[in-house]
Amino acid sequence: MKINQLQILVYDWAKRKGWCDRIVPIPEQVALIHSEASEALEAWRNKEPQSWTDETGKPQGVGSEYADIVIRVCHYSALLGIDLQAEILRKMDYNEKREHRHGNKAG
Numbered sequence: 242m243k244i245n246q247l248q249i250l251v252y253d254w255a256k257r258k259g260w261c262d263r264i265v266p267i268p269e270q271v272a273l274i275h276s277e278a279s280e281a282l283e284a285w286r287n288k289e290p291q292s293w294t295d296e297t298g299k300p301q302g303v304g305s306e307y308a309d310i311v312i313r314v315c316h317y318s319a320l321l322g323i324d325l326q327a328e329i330l331r332k333m334d335y336n337e338k339r340e341h342r343h344g345n346k347a348g
């Protein structure tokens with residue numbers, strides 16, 4: 242599956258599940274994407290396995306939270322009319338031309 246196909250799949254799911262009933266302002270989108278990153282950090286701090294399922298059947302762990310980040314990014318990109326696949330390829334093309342570790346940055 243290509244990223245643009247994933248973006249359509251996620252957006253269709255979001256519409257079916259009622260996540261497109263209102264305009265989500267970009268600052269709120271960013272906060273919610275960040276909340277998933279924080280959940281990934283907490284999973285790591287709690288020494289959870291990277292991918293596990295709790296007693297309710299809910300996926301847990303860093304892997305699940307990274308998936309949440311991608312799902313939210315796909316959803317919000319579609320809301321904004323962003324071609325996420327094109328943006329990733331455009332950025333990777335630029336990154337390819339940058340120095341090793343972008344000028345020896347730490348992280």
Ligand SMILES: [Mg+2]
Binds near residue numbers: 280305
């Ligand atoms: Mg989450």
